[in-house]
Amino acid sequence: xxxxxxxxxxxxxxxxxxxxxxxxxxxxxxxxxxxxxxxxxxxxxxxxxxxxxxxxxxxxxxxxxxxxxxxxxxxxxxxxxxxxxxxxxxxxxxxxxxxxxxxxxxxxxx
Amino acid sequence: xxxxxxxxxxxxxxxxxxxxxxxxxxxxxxxxxxxxxxxxxxxxxxxxxxxxxxxxxxxxxxxxxxxxxxxxxxxxxxxxxxxxxxxxxxxxxxxxxxxxxxxxxxxxxxxxxx
Numbered sequence: 001x002x003x004x005x006x007x008x009x010x011x012x013x014x015x016x017x018x019x020x021x022x023x024x025x026x027x028x029x030x031x032x033x034x035x036x037x038x039x040x041x042x043x044x045x046x047x048x049x050x051x052x053x054x055x056x057x058x059x060x061x062x063x064x065x066x067x068x069x070x071x072x073x074x075x076x077x078x079x080x081x082x083x084x085x086x087x088x089x090x091x092x093x094x095x096x097x098x099x100x101x102x103x104x105x106x107x108x109x110x
Numbered sequence: 111x112x113x114x115x116x117x118x119x120x121x122x123x124x125x126x127x128x129x130x131x132x133x134x135x136x137x138x139x140x141x142x143x144x145x146x147x148x149x150x151x152x153x154x155x156x157x158x159x160x161x162x163x164x165x166x167x168x169x170x171x172x173x174x175x176x177x178x179x180x181x182x183x184x185x186x187x188x189x190x191x192x193x194x195x196x197x198x199x200x201x202x203x204x205x206x207x208x209x210x211x212x213x214x215x216x217x218x219x220x221x222x223x224x
Contacts, residue, residue, distance in 0.1 A: 030210055031210070031211075031212070031213075033212055033213065035215075040217075041147075041199050041217075041218055041220065042217045042218065043153070043201060043215045043218070045212065045214070045215065048211075048212035050210070086152070086153060088153070088213075090213075097143060097155045097158050097166060098143075098155070098203075098213055099155065100145075100152050100153040100154070101152065102152045103152060
C-alpha cells in the first residue's frame with residue numbers, strides 16, 4: 001500500500017515562530033488532508049488539498065502532487081497550535097480510504 | 111456545518127464483553143469508514159462501507175469486528191469479545207462521493223477494556 005512519511009517527528013517552537021511540516025507519499029493520490037489532533041484527541045480537519053495551495057489564517061498548505069509531497073506552514077505559532085499534525089492521503093480510485101502518516105508532534109512554548 | 115457524531119465519547123468495558131460504537135454520518139454522505147488509534151500511535155484504517163456492504167477492510171478487522179447500517183442514519187461498529195489490545199480511540203468518518211472529496215471525521219469514542 002501507499003507509504004506516508006512525515007517530518008520532523010517532533011518540533012518545539014517558541015510562541016511567534018514559524019514552522020514547516022512535510023509529508024512525503026509514495027504513489028499518486030487524489031485526496032490529501034491535513035489534520036490537527038488536539039489534546040482531547042479530536043481530529044480537526046485543516047485542509048483538503050490534493051494539489052495546489054490553500055491558506056486559512058495563519059496556516060497554509062501546498063501540495064505538489066507530481067513530486068509526491070505536501071507542506072504545511074504555520075506562521076506566528078501560538079500555544080493553542082500544540083498537538084499532533086497528521087497528513088493523510090488517498091490513492092486514485094473510488095471510495096478509497098485515507099492512509100495516515102505517523103504525525104508531527106508540535107509543542108509551542110511561551 | 112453538518113458534522114459526524116459519535117456516541118458514547120468514552121466507554122469502559124470488561125474483557126470478553128461485546129461493545130457497539132455508534133456513529134451518525136453526515137446525512138447526504140454515501141461512504142462510511144471506521145478508523146482506530148491506539149494511544150500514542152498513528153490513525154489506522156479498519157473498514158470502509160458503501161451501498162450496504164463492506165468495500166474494503168484491513169487485516170486488523172478480523173472476525174471479532176462487524177459493521178452495520180441498521181437504518182438510514184446510523185453506522186455502527188461491533189466488537190464481539192473485547193480484548194485488552196482493543197483499547198483505543200475509534201473514529202467514524204464519512205464522505206459524500208468517491209475519491210475526490212474529503213473525509214469528515216467524528217470526535218471519536220475512547221474505548222477502554224479492563
